[in-house]
Amino acid sequence: GAVVSQHPSWVICKSGTSVKIECRSLDFQATTMFWYRQFPKQSLMLMATSNEGSKATYEQGVEKDKFLINHASLTLSTLTVTSAHPEDSSFYICSAERQGDLYTDTQYFGPGTRLTVL
């Protein structure tokens, strides 16, 4: 159990368009979901933490209006990159904490979404 999916797995878009990435916990309910960004050959950088039904908490330096996060249900969180530009091209990874795992801190990661902005 504890499978997290992301859709799409890769996307190419034109500069100025918006792109939505979905993160779903397939076989468990996720109280908290996280969004990370990873540049080539670099580590994961936490962008924001979202809890179901409340506003996301963004890390310092992450533009809230640029990266819109919605956590509408216990199994779905979405990240929308608004007015994407080439510098937004990256690998975006989501993760989820399983409800009931509050004291173990284990995050289950999705397979990632590779965004390329032309």
Next chain:
Amino acid sequence: AQKVTQAQTEISVVEKEDVTLDCVYETRDTTYYLFWYKQPPSGELVFLIRRNSFDEQNEISGRYSWNFQKSTSSFNFTITASQVVDSAVYFCALSGITTSGTYKYIFGTGTRLKVLA
């Protein structure tokens, strides 16, 4: 401040050799968790192990073993008899509570392991 250091950027070994990946962490928390994840070329992070700060017992899982030493703030990972399929980037991570009361992971920069046939 919390920090995870993986000093080895890239390691190359020949198949069947043993290899140890180092991880050193910094935290002021008394309760925290340490993790190792594997990221193969496909990109998906694969969970390997979780260790809480009160459990310093070493762990072995098949060819994998982990050595947790609080005295040196290290959580090293050893692969015995390495195989080509072990080639990946390995991340060490620390889970700690933030000032806002939520937990989050702090990742090291990763170690790229190349196992040559």
